[in-house]
Amino acid sequence: MIKFSDLQNINQKYAEALKEAAAAVIDSGRYLFGKRVNEFENSLAAYTNVSYAVGVSNGLDALRLILLAYVQTGQFKKGDEVLVPANTYIATLLSVFHAGLVPVLVEPDLETYNMDFNLIESRINSKTKAIILVHLYGRVCWDSKLKELADQYGLKLIEDNAQAFGAEWEGLKTGALGDAAAFSFFPTKNLGALGDAGAVSTNDGELASMVRMLSNYGSSEKSLNKVKGFNSRMDEIQAAFLQVKLKIVDEENELRRNLASQYLETICHPEIVLPKIDGALGNKSHVWHLFVIRSSQRNLLQQYLAERQIQTQIHYPIPPHQQEAWAEFEGLCLPITEKIHQEVLSLPLDPSLSKEDIEEVCRVINKFSV
Ligand SMILES: *Cc1c(COP(=O)(O)O)cnc(C)c1O
Numbered sequence: 001m002i003k004f005s006d007l008q009n010i011n012q013k014y015a016e017a018l019k020e021a022a023a024a025v026i027d028s029g030r031y032l033f034g035k036r037v038n039e040f041e042n043s044l045a046a047y048t049n050v051s052y053a054v055g056v057s058n059g060l061d062a063l064r065l066i067l068l069a070y071v072q073t074g075q076f077k078k079g080d081e082v083l084v085p086a087n088t089y090i091a092t093l094l095s096v097f098h099a100g101l102v103p104v105l106v107e108p109d110l111e112t113y114n115m116d117f118n119l120i121e122s123r124i125n126s127k128t129k130a131i132i133l134v135h136l137y138g139r140v141c142w143d144s145k146l147k148e149l150a151d152q153y154g155l156k157l158i159e160d161n162a163q164a165f166g167a168e169w170e171g172l173k174t175g176a177l178g179d180a181a182a183f184s185f186f187p188t189k190n191l192g193a194l195g196d197a198g199a200v201s202t203n204d205g206e207l208a209s210m211v212r213m214l215s216n217y218g219s220s221e222k223s224l225n226k227v228k229g230f231n232s233r234m235d236e237i238q239a240a241f242l243q244v245k246l247k248i249v250d251e252e253n254e255l256r257r258n259l260a261s262q263y264l265e266t267i268c269h270p271e272i273v274l275p276k277i278d279g280a281l282g283n284k285s286h287v288w289h290l291f292v293i294r295s296s297q298r299n300l301l302q303q304y305l306a307e308r309q310i311q312t313q314i315h316y317p318i319p320p321h322q323q324e325a326w327a328e329f330e331g332l333c334l335p336i337t338e339k340i341h342q343e344v345l346s347l348p349l350d351p352s353l354s355k356e357d358i359e360e361v362c363r364v365i366n367k368f369s370v
Contacts, residue, residue, distance in 0.1 A: 004311035009352040021240040040239040052208035055234030059184025062198040063095035069210035114141035130156040135164030138289035168284040197238040252351040256288040266362035291349040
């Protein structure tokens, strides 16, 4: 059986170090507001090459707190619009909604699956305050003209970096490209905790302080509440785990790249569209959080693979605008997003898989007949 994202296997190589880290936290008697969150924040800021990193509870909160911090500091107001990719995980849209803002969906480019840069300007109006760029599947979503657009229209550029930890665009790490970025350390992400965790990165000191305050009941000094905040802090134990795994994440991303190259070189099938990397941006512009192929026969292909002991997943089966939760989008037609959701299939790809595993998946896929 070739499993999809087998966390037990993925974390096996860290097991001893993780157990030691957990024991140290248990023995310390300090489970929140300790030195480990601090140390991890410093490591994350150094890795990303930004001035500030703030640990929070999860990736959704990281996004939400960035937006709420802009509201709190008077830069955004209720009802303002934020451009978001139509082809993303639902969290991106939810963060906008929960900050009292309005998500405006932008169709993706069918080659990159990321937001189509050419469509952005037509969606900007006087209420538009920000663009959230999602580096979907681990592929960098960035372009030099974004900065020009942002300057011209006074917009904030926010990265949803949940899926692209360690990716680079022209020598800069994702998380350092825009005005602020949200990280998720959900266990299956490229840098995964052993539970929920997230972080915000930014070079904006005022924003970083506000995010930190909002994440801690609106307080930066014990018993003094300056704003109406939340409880969204990172735990010491997750910070300790993340510090262990941060040391090897580049190595793991390299393993992912090697396995992805093997897929790209070996899968050859008229019914299957392989993911593309942007040659001009180089290898590091993709960290292969997911290896996503496309086929008009997606459901048959998934079943065929399952019958041959190969697990796959769909990221994602139903687009956000067609979810019951988003009644306000009812009737909205986004043909490229919908086509992607009907055709995508994620193949097994994680650092615990071997070349032989990938070879087996390729061999079976190449024999698929419709
Ligand atoms: C995982 C993910 C999130 C949310 O992260 P959580 O830590 O699960 O809250 C946000 N956006 C994208 C694109 C994601 O993949």
